């Protein structure tokens with residue numbers, strides 16, 4: 001029973017290979033964050049080591065150990081935490097050498113060794129070249145699974161020796177149905193989480209287990225709604241806070257910008273009458289109120305473009321505060337029920 005939600009094509013391909021005894025010795029799973037790459041990799045590692053007739057059973061000692069990542073024959077290779085508490089920026093050659101040594105030893109407890117490369121695009125060039133030797137000479141009972149959001153960052157020589165499986169985001173309807181069926185969520189909640197996760201169900205699963213994800217999103221979205229009615233002085237004070245935060249946690253600021261983009265996209269959908277595609281369904285009242293007073297679609301599109309270009313500038317290391325201030329000038333002010341273009 002494969003745990004990964006969606007990804008029927010990849011699952012059936014792997015299942016078929018497993019039954020026919022014709023799995024590749026190296027796989028490359030590509031797809032956005034939270035789409036299910038690690039879950040699929042763990043399920044494949046379980047299937048390769050499972051003792052049950054229907055693999056992976058998820059219940060035998062081997063499956064349970066792999067689920068908890070405590071199986072000696074299944075390892076995740078990623079960024080190392082260094083002694084000085086900083087993280088390495090790349091997966092280094094010494095990690096590959098250590099792995100190669102390990103790969104040449106027989107399985108310790110299970111039937112099959114599996115090495116999962118988390119963020120395989122972070123392999124340093126020397127590490128990738130070293131790893132290539134292993135990929136060129138497959139070792140029996142050893143499988144490599146490379147996970148990446150962006151395989152363009154990997155050398156072509158590495159990609160060409162792996163079977164590449166692309167894990168695409170799920171449709172809103174399919175993810176909603178899966179969350180209802182597999183996780184027993186109420187339809188409204190399943191629909192909200194499916195929308196917020198952008199088709200990547202692992203985010204929804206995280207949000208089910210960790211209330212702080214939705215709380216943070218509510219706080220950020222409420223600040224956005226506050227910004228709409230705020231004058232420039234208040235907006236710039238908010239920008240100063242956001243910019244100060246950026247140096248410690250860049251991800252948090254990108255998350256806020258994504259949230260804003262989604263909100264304005266929702267407003268456009270509401271205005272077009274496509275409200276079945278809206279992400280922020282729990283803020284429907286605000287969208288319904290704002291849709292008629294947003295003067296034109298062009299205006300909404302302009303705001304979405306400004307948000308995108310602000311994120312782009314931040315990625316290119318522009319002055320954070322300046323980029324956010326420019327965005328604040330581009331976002332219309334909601335005044336007495338009217339949105340006026342700046």
Ligand SMILES: [Zn+2]
Nearest residue numbers: 050057060063
């Ligand atoms: Zn099992």
